[in-house]
Amino acid sequence: MTDVLARQFTNENAAIAHVEASRWPDDVTCPLCGSLSVHRMGGQTQAGYFLCNDCRDKFTCRTGTVMERSHIPIHKWLLAIHLLSASKKGMSAHQLHRMLGVTYKSAWFLAHRIREAMKDDKPTPLGGEGKSVQADETYYGNTSKRAKGYKKGHRHKEQIVALIEPKGKARVVHVKTATAVKVREILVINAHRSSELHTDESPLYTKVGREFAAHKTVEHGTHGAEGFYVGKDGQTTNAVENFFGIFKRGMVGTYHKCEAQHLQRYLTEFEFRFNHRAGLGVNDKMRAETLLKAIEGKRLTYRRPDKTQEQEATR
Numbered sequence: 001m002t003d004v005l006a007r008q009f010t011n012e013n014a015a016i017a018h019v020e021a022s023r024w025p026d027d028v029t030c031p032l033c034g035s036l037s038v039h040r041m042g043g044q045t046q047a048g049y050f051l052c053n054d055c056r057d058k059f060t061c062r063t064g065t066v067m068e069r070s071h072i073p074i075h076k077w078l079l080a081i082h083l084l085s086a087s088k089k090g091m092s093a094h095q096l097h098r099m100l101g102v103t104y105k106s107a108w109f110l111a112h113r114i115r116e117a118m119k120d121d122k123p124t125p126l127g128g129e130g131k132s133v134q135a136d137e138t139y140y141g142n143t144s145k146r147a148k149g150y151k152k153g154h155r156h157k158e159q160i161v162a163l164i165e166p167k168g169k170a171r172v173v174h175v176k177t178a179t180a181v182k183v184r185e186i187l188v189i190n191a192h193r194s195s196e197l198h199t200d201e202s203p204l205y206t207k208v209g210r211e212f213a214a215h216k217t218v219e220h221g222t223h224g225a226e227g228f229y230v231g232k233d234g235q236t237t238n239a240v241e242n243f244f245g246i247f248k249r250g251m252v253g254t255y256h257k258c259e260a261q262h263l264q265r266y267l268t269e270f271e272f273r274f275n276h277r278a279g280l281g282v283n284d285k286m287r288a289e290t291l292l293k294a295i296e297g298k299r300l301t302y303r304r305p306d307k308t309q310e311q312e313a314t315r
């Protein structure tokens with residue numbers, strides 16, 4: 001694990017050099033026009049700036065990344081990226097606010113921008129011939145004992161559908177209500193139909209199951225009947241159950257609650273760590289490096305409907 005006292009986390013020039021080396025391992029490319037004809041600007045006030053000889057625009061290592069238009073020093077961004085990559089259950093904006101010495105609001109937006117970078121923007125379907133994909137759904141929200149009666153019950157919860165290729169990657173999607181139509185759409189987009197589909201006996205999967213190479217179900221047991229975790233052919237949804245377990249413990253322990261509109265961002269965060277987990281040979285340093293490379297090209301997809309809050313975050 002990289003020491004949190006490493007120079008790129010404490011010294012701004014070291015941080016800029018670190019991001020530049022990550023972003024441009026060979027030649028510096030103008031992020032605005034793609035030209036290789038660029039030069040580093042001199043002088044104290046121009047530190048970190050490049051000038052493009054083709055489009056004549058100035059840019060820095062922040063340009064075209066989730067860090068653009070943020071006034072938070074880059075070494076704090078790097079530390080936040082490191083902490084969010086390495087913490088199994090995530091890190092709350094309150095904790096980031098204290099650890100980074102930035103306002104709570106800045107920490108909140110910084111964390112959400114990092115989650116934006118965690119988004120897999122070139123997702124490939126899971127599974128394939130000779131492989132299996134597990135699918136399951138769960139409810140999220142209003143599980144607090146303090147929630148009053150009228151807010152309780154599945155009707156007032158959000159749903160999460162997760163697909164996992166055992167010993168492989170996960171794809172996790174927030175849906176308002178998991179219907180057979182919605183679940184089918186998620187499955188056919190995110191999993192190869194040449195895979196074997198493993199689910200519980202929920203009728204959500206009955207019809208779409210026929211589109212897959214095979215569909216095996218495991219009896220989880222309902223109405224007090226004894227259930228099983230592994231079917232007679234070895235089919236199971238244990239990997240998905242485990243993912244939901246990590247996610248829910250993280251949400252309870254770290255984030256406490258999250259509004260429906262942000263649920264997908266937190267799912268993306270847990271999915272990112274899962275897909276770059278130690279079990280797949282990825283250590284904390286590699287995970288943070290992967291995330292740092294993913295900060296590019298994401299900023300444009302990040303739009304907050306509330307402009308005033310957005311401006312708040314860049315202060």
Ligand SMILES: [Zn+2]
Pocket residue numbers: 030031032033034035052053054055056057
């Ligand atoms: Zn240019």
